[in-house]
Amino acid sequence: MRCTGWIMAAALLAGCTGKTAPDTRPLQNDVQGPIAVTVNGLAVPQALLEAVARARGLDLTQPDQRGQALNLLTDYVLLAQSARENGFFSDSSFRAAVEAARLQAVGNATLERLQQQAPITDAVVRAEYDSEVGRAGKFEYDFSQLLFDNAGDAAKAEAEIAGGKPFSAVYEEWRAHARQAKVFTRARQDQLPEELAAALAGMKNGETTRTALKTQYGWHVVHLDIVNPFAPPPFEQMKDAVRRTLLLDIGRERLRKLKEQAKIEYPPGAAPPAAAKAASDDEAAKVIGGAKGG
Numbered sequence: 001m002r003c004t005g006w007i008m009a010a011a012l013l014a015g016c017t018g019k020t021a022p023d024t025r026p027l028q029n030d031v032q033g034p035i036a037v038t039v040n041g042l043a044v045p046q047a048l049l050e051a052v053a054r055a056r057g058l059d060l061t062q063p064d065q066r067g068q069a070l071n072l073l074t075d076y077v078l079l080a081q082s083a084r085e086n087g088f089f090s091d092s093s094f095r096a097a098v099e100a101a102r103l104q105a106v107g108n109a110t111l112e113r114l115q116q117q118a119p120i121t122d123a124v125v126r127a128e129y130d131s132e133v134g135r136a137g138k139f140e141y142d143f144s145q146l147l148f149d150n151a152g153d154a155a156k157a158e159a160e161i162a163g164g165k166p167f168s169a170v171y172e173e174w175r176a177h178a179r180q181a182k183v184f185t186r187a188r189q190d191q192l193p194e195e196l197a198a199a200l201a202g203m204k205n206g207e208t209t210r211t212a213l214k215t216q217y218g219w220h221v222v223h224l225d226i227v228n229p230f231a232p233p234p235f236e237q238m239k240d241a242v243r244r245t246l247l248l249d250i251g252r253e254r255l256r257k258l259k260e261q262a263k264i265e266y267p268p269g270a271a272p273p274a275a276a277k278a279a280s281d282d283e284a285a286k287v288i289g290g291a292k293g294g
Contacts, residue, residue, distance in 0.1 A: 026080035154212035154219035
């Protein structure tokens with residue numbers, strides 16, 4: 001492109017230099033509709049107020065909550081105007097922070113729309129609820145465990161128990177050496193490694209494992225305190241939570257397919273992100289994701 005003469009407009013100047021000037025407008029994307037507020041002469045649409053309210057879980061029909069949403073929206077616009085007036089967009093790190101926040105917002109809104117494209121009927125929600133109840137099982141377990149990284153220490157602890165030493169004493173002796181020493185209450189089978197759930201189902205109250213139990217997390221020495229019947233919450237109480245979980249699953253599946261179909265490349269020498277592990281080290285240390293630990 002050849003530029004001649006005096007060019008004063010920033011957009012034209014950007015075209016001559018081959019660079020695109022950042023969009024510093026406080027409001028972008030041409031949102032239309034009735035006006036909710038005017039800030040320093042800038043008309044702010046009602047649709048933006050509604051979006052802020054949805055994001056914060058505020059009810060615009062309630063005067064106090066509408067006031068909160070309106071204050072938040074006004075603050076956002078004032079800060080955006082201040083960013084422009086202070087020339088913050090000239091700083092690349094500032095622009096990067098703004099762009100990262102925009103991408104996050106676009107991503108979240110897109111996932112929400114993708115979820116809405118697959119409406120979930122009450123029958124589907126009921127079926128998922130019944131499935132979850134089945135996975136949870138009929139009992140909850142209160143138990144204590146020592147989790148070891150190696151079979152040798154687990155065997156030594158088990159030998160002490162077999163020799164007549166109370167589990168509580170063995171627990172106190174080994175807790176500093178174990179990977180985890182923890183007391184769990186109300187743990188269900190769907191919250192436990194499969195091997196551990198099966199072992200607890202075959203134990204009696206007050207019983208301790210006779211040999212250390214091996215799972216993907218290590219070697220478990222377990223003492224069962226008590227088994228309680230499990231009564232799941234009624235469907236009407238849980239249906240909204242189940243529906244939200246199904247929507248999240250739909251979003252994850254849509255994103256997984258997008259990644260499969262995408263062509264993603266990295267610069268020479270840059271390592272791609274490692275594949276997600278089945279369980280992080282932190283999750284492994286907890287052993288039971290949803291059970292209560294003491």
